[in-house]
Amino acid sequence: MISFQLSDHQQQVKEIVHWFAENEMRPISMEADRLGKVPDEWLERINQLGIQLSTSSFGGDKQKSGSGEKKKTERQGNRLAVIASEELGWGDPAIALTLPGPGLGGPPVQSSGTPEQKERFLSIFSRDEPPRWGAYALTEPDAGSDVSGIRTTAKKVEGGYVLNGQKIFITNGGRASWVVVFATIDRSLGRAGHRAFVVEKGTPGFSCTRLAHKMGIRASETAELLFEDCFVPDENLLGGEEYYQAKASGPSGFRVAMKTFDNTRPIVASMAIGIARAAYEYTLDLVRREYPKQGSFYHRASELLADAELDIEAARLLTWEAAWKADIGQPNAKEAAMCKAYAGKIALDVCAKCLELLGPIGLEQHIVEKLYRDAKIFDIFEGTNQIQHLVTARQLYEPHGVRV
Amino acid sequence: MVSFQPTEDEQAFVDLARDFAKERIRPLARECEQEGRVHPELVKKIEEVGFASLELPESWGGLEMPLISQVQILEALSSGDLGVVQGLPGAGDAASLFRFIPDHPLLASYKEAGQKGTWPTVAFLHAAEGEIPQGVTITSADETGYVLNGTSQPVRLAAFADYLLVSAVDSQGETLLLWLDRQKGNRWQAEAGDYRLGLLASGCARIRFDEEKISSDQVLAKGDEAKDLLAKALRRIQVLEASKEIGLMDAAVSYVTEYTAQRKAFGQEIAKFQGVSFTLAGMAIETQAMRHLVLRAAADIDGDKGEVAASSTLGRVHRALRFVSDSGVQLLGGHGYVQEFPVEKWMRDAEAQTLLYGREGELLIQRGEQLLDRKVPIEV
């Protein structure tokens, strides 16, 4: 049955994350943007509450039914993740990206790591210890959308590999305890030569050279990483040699990177929706309270706000569909690309509409201009709008035997 | 006769402006933004070349150029950096009003002050517009004057201004144009703010009046005369602002063309991907179309055409400005979002510009009402 009603549990998750967003994130939001940093004390306190950014936070629904009924467990981890992410994006996207936890490094370790690696790398995130981060390093100065163009090399040596290369735009790359780094063992092999390594902080030859200054999400750490003859032991090759041998004729490290997008794109789309919703709610409230109730401004405001409402709803439903498909075990690459393309675009559009309504006062003292600056990146990272269109188009043409 | 050929003089000025933009303005753009003002040396050079007095009356020593010439020159200058152009001290928007009343006795001391080659800064507080309360109220204080009170919305150049041109509507509904001069004892506060979005070198500030008494001899014009002057000045301002926006759009098109012609991905220059080239083409088409609309509005105003689609042109150019500056960032991908490349600044400046100079919707509606010969009713 088609339904857009949240279950009690889903509603609960939404409320709790919203509480966190409103009471913990929003109070430091503008200041963090100004500083270009999330205060350490805040991170320590939040970490103690056990709040982390982890895509695996959401287990299955373990509702215990009354006696006599069969226990039904429907996976809803992806739906819960997008519901929670929307609230985090509503709170503050830069702070959301800075929450302790494995972050984007989680999915590759989770899906491709050996049991030993999973234990070693994923057990360090504890509320009883200082906050820690994981990171995911794929992008290079000359390889953004074109992942197969990565040039970081991994040369096989006794006991491990030596990495050489540079990564840019890595969220939490400087503070992370470990980073999943994509490198190639042989460029001539193309994608088949890609490998994912876990490089730990403090490894000789691994350094964070600088942090980027950005248009928005300024409180989020965006790092440049350098690998200079950086030795990484065999135990840190994600999945081990066996993983790549077993998949020699099938997917490779390249697949490791690509597969996770089907799960992470809806989450990123949700954050963008949260941004749009934050701008929309703020502006709707302000216009209702302080602006004239007639005349041309009023008509313009009604039009823009009605449009914004639907922008947000459409983006959310596309995102829920992508998450739902993942939950029920169906392929969702097309839906993941569609929701990311749509949400990435409307996030900026809605903020622009809201800023138009605010007028000159929107220049300062109102959160909407920050949301506008934050929104733009959501149409770029995790796959640009153009890439999402390409993925969507490929999915559409595939049954017709045409590769676009 | 239809022609798109600039005059030789115009071409010379435009070439000069373009070189200036590239050699002097663009390299200093980020620094000016960080410092919150345009470098005095750069200001001096711009004044020396005459770019600061294009709109001012000849009787004041200004160039009193037709709009058709100015829009070309301003576009060229702004292609260096819109943020710098918007931070240039001087008469600012008020110049478009001075053009109509160059001999007004109230303006004599300002005119005098500008004779040394540097025009003191004037901020234009346009509080007489629209349905939205502007924050500043003006009330009659017996027969001898008025009282200004309250805090305005952010106004460009207000942080640097020693003079204010104020348009307001009093409680009787009468339009007023006022001239305020710090040296003559008028007081106001330019409130510093936490500006982050864009045009950070343009001296944006809210203007606060604390029950400031204005005598009636500070009134430049009132009633229908004020309304008429204001309308004439505003449409010039709208066209001039639009031309600056074309400059930013032009910069984005050039920059992105060069970047995408060199940047490689998937084994070739990204320009070869239709997703990229078609977007760039879209940017170029929109920029050219808007450029023409601005030229058209300028020509119409110079030719004393009665009703000119000035406000709607500005509204359309705002929309195009956002599209082009946003596409500029998008086509650079992740690099477009970081401060190593100019496009993220251009996108922020562009958005700030659209906030300062009229809501797109309202600008269009103003023209629509003229076309339909009817205002959208305000139910009382």
Next chain:
Amino acid sequence: MAKNIQEYTVDEAWEEIEKNLQADPKPIEGLNVVYQYDITGEEEGTYQLHLSDGKAKVEKGTPAEPDCTLQMGASDFKDLLVGNLNGTAAFMSGKLKVKGDIGLAIKLESLLRKYDTSQYK
């Protein structure tokens, strides 16, 4: 002598809670809250924790209007008490439901963690 928390009944666990809170009332200083726990499953029961004027009192049933109600199964409840179950994880996975002031629920969790529960593990 303390035993493993799972060996206590819910009633007994509440006794321990009250005992510990009264022995060290510092973490609950200044709080004026009524928490209600609806324990479900095999050891079903409703309990209230009244915190006021630096004192803690456990009541069975619902003598007062609660500011915040938490609902969970008995063994999950016991695990939560000693930190074997993370409160946030419990919310997210549906093991713990909250009605009323969410902020108070989070406060309670971090408050209880200030007590040394190693003897019950």
